[in-house]
Amino acid sequence: MIQPLVYKFGGASIKDAKAIQRIAQLLKSRWVNNLVIVVSAAGKTTDRLEELISLSFENKEFSRPLLELMEYHLDLCKGLFEEDHSIYARVENHFAQLHRALENTAIKDNQGFFYDQIIGYGELISTRIIQEYLCLIGCSCLWQDARELISTDSHTKMAKVDWALTMQHCRKALIPKLETFPVVTQGFIGKDLQGNTTTLGREGSDFTAAILGVSLGASSVTIWKDVAGILNGDPDLFPDAVKFEYLDFEEAAEMTYYGASVIHPKTIKPLSKHGISLYVQSFLDPDKPGTVIGSFGQAPRIPITIIKNNLILIELRIRDLSMLGGFHFDYIYDVADDIHAEIQLTQAAAAHLNIVINTVSLTDEQIVKAFRDIFHVKVNRGLKLITVKNPTTVELDHYRRMEADLILEQRSLDLVQWLFKV
Ligand SMILES: Nc1ncnc2c1ncn2[C@@H]1O[C@H](COP(=O)(O)OP(=O)(O)O)[C@@H](O)[C@H]1O
Ligand SMILES: N[C@@H](CC(=O)OP(=O)(O)O)C(=O)O
Structure with a gap:
């Protein structure tokens, strides 16, 4: 067949x-x-x-x-x-x-x-x-x-x-x-x-x-x-967002991981594993090509902005004053798995660790209980995470102006993430 x-x-x-x-x-x-x-x-x-x-x-x-x-x-x-x-x-x-x-x-x-x-x-x-x-x-x-x-x-x-x-x-x-x-x-x-x-x-x-x-x-x-394909930002928030004609599996998976709500985050991995191309097309304009997601290698380095709301920051401070090590990372990922929380971001310092999760159905009590054997725990709710891949000075300047509400910043060569109070 x-x-x-x-x-x-x-x-x-x-x-x-x-x-x-x-x-x-x-x-x-x-x-x-x-x-x-x-x-x-x-x-x-x-x-x-x-x-x-x-x-x-x-x-x-x-x-x-x-x-x-x-x-x-x-x-x-x-x-x-x-x-x-x-x-x-x-x-x-x-x-x-x-x-x-x-x-x-x-x-x-x-x-x-x-x-x-x-x-x-x-x-x-x-x-x-x-x-x-x-x-x-x-x-x-x-x-x-x-x-x-x-x-x-x-x-x-x-x-x-x-x-x-x-x-x-x-x-x-x-x-x-x-x-x-x-x-x-x-x-x-x-x-x-x-x-x-x-x-x-x-x-x-x-x-x-x-x-x-x-x-x-x-x-x-x-x-x-209801959109032309995958764009480099949610068109409801960024009217000038541009469509990708091609997107590598890896890039698409990263976008959904950081919160691009256009595709459910679990969709890309199985398709990528089996080399099955994913087409994202507009039902409003079906004859127009949308975005093809496949194995294309490096994507063009254009800025991609992803905004995710309703996140929780958990501040974890090690109880016994030992310094942060592999054990602590294993522990928090295991706990997060147990409570079905997805970790969106981690930021580590000598004896404490910040993690951002997206499971709002957990109460503060449930979160504290889950981590308290090893850590002092503080929970902050209702936060917005802005992730920019391939940022240019335009994005950097724009989001720096919102500094007053900034809670956390994380940067690498091709990725910046800011966590804001809303
Ligand atoms: N990077 C992006 N590219 C395109 N659309 C996006 C992006 N990020 C968020 N969206 C939003 O995703 C919406 C489509 O997803 P969704 O409403 O979940 O579709 P459906 O319910 O049909 O599965 C669009 O209307 C758009 O506002
Ligand atoms: N109807 C379910 C499943 C779903 O995926 O819907 P949609 O494809 O409209 O996002 C929901 O709203 O959660």
Whole structure:
């Protein structure tokens, strides 16, 4: 069989009926059997589901916002299907299940588990709508439950992928289907060995596309976004940002690590390992080339600015006055791993160490407890990290003017990072 192709569409690309019609035309003009279409929840559905989950935890009334979310999906369908189409009953049925799940007090005690059983409904519903609509316009395709493909551990809210099992499932369950029909499946969700739904972390659908791309030995993965490609800064913040035509895997991975939110940070590594090119293209202008991420070697040295908010600075001072050594670094990375915190920056001095992490769901108490055996711990919240790769005097002068709020600066030859109080 010809190598599969993976396309991924995020929430913005399917936020209303017009947007769905646009991506359906994009797909129709590129229609081939061996296409895997990974889709996220429509618009801001996942945010709405998080709000419903919080209401349910607090034993507050959630019927009204749930109804509004259902109305949003039914309205979306009205712009695409005739009144008597079976999709309406299907969507209503999903919402009835969702209502029951939100009421299920038996699983509410385990908050992470409860979250995972509910948050993926957005994807389950959106993929039904997209698959039915594609069939309606003559693009016959199959709906595939991603949980039958992506196998994970049971870690809630950010499960780890079991690559060997996932590859097995993809070969067995997906490849035979792709011989005859393209497949529409969900981003973001998987299943653990007990058969429970798991999730890959917020905005994890890009990662799903990479997992399926690797597991199927795809020829390429294309992520369709509302931007022209990867730019050297977020266009919402830097209107003059320029697009990269080519970007090396390493450079792209670094950008996502420092916080460029255009691609989920876990997406690049597996694709790079298997030499599968990643295309980032605009669903608003699909015929225009976007950015190709691959093995190109050194990228042009233009400044790249990445801004990341809501970070936590943890100041660690060694308790027994010994000097900082390899043991301390091993220790903090192990602890960070245990508490599922990602370290964004470290700065070391003789007997103390500053680390910046991005896990805001941890309380100060949890953070202090995690490190206190070895360190005195101080936690500072709500910080902004600005990272500039290949800085010129323009960026250096600009950010130096914000000195009053500067908490920490770190510089190397081709990278400057500033941590600011917001
Ligand atoms: N370096 C960058 N290049 C392009 N877009 C960026 C960059 N950094 C941040 N963005 C933002 O990423 C957004 C697209 O990502 P996202 O909204 O997560 O897409 P989706 O939900 O469709 O997966 C753009 O609208 C843009 O504002
Ligand atoms: N719907 C999920 C997963 C995702 O990746 O969405 P998007 O592709 O729209 O960022 C979320 O919002 O977290």
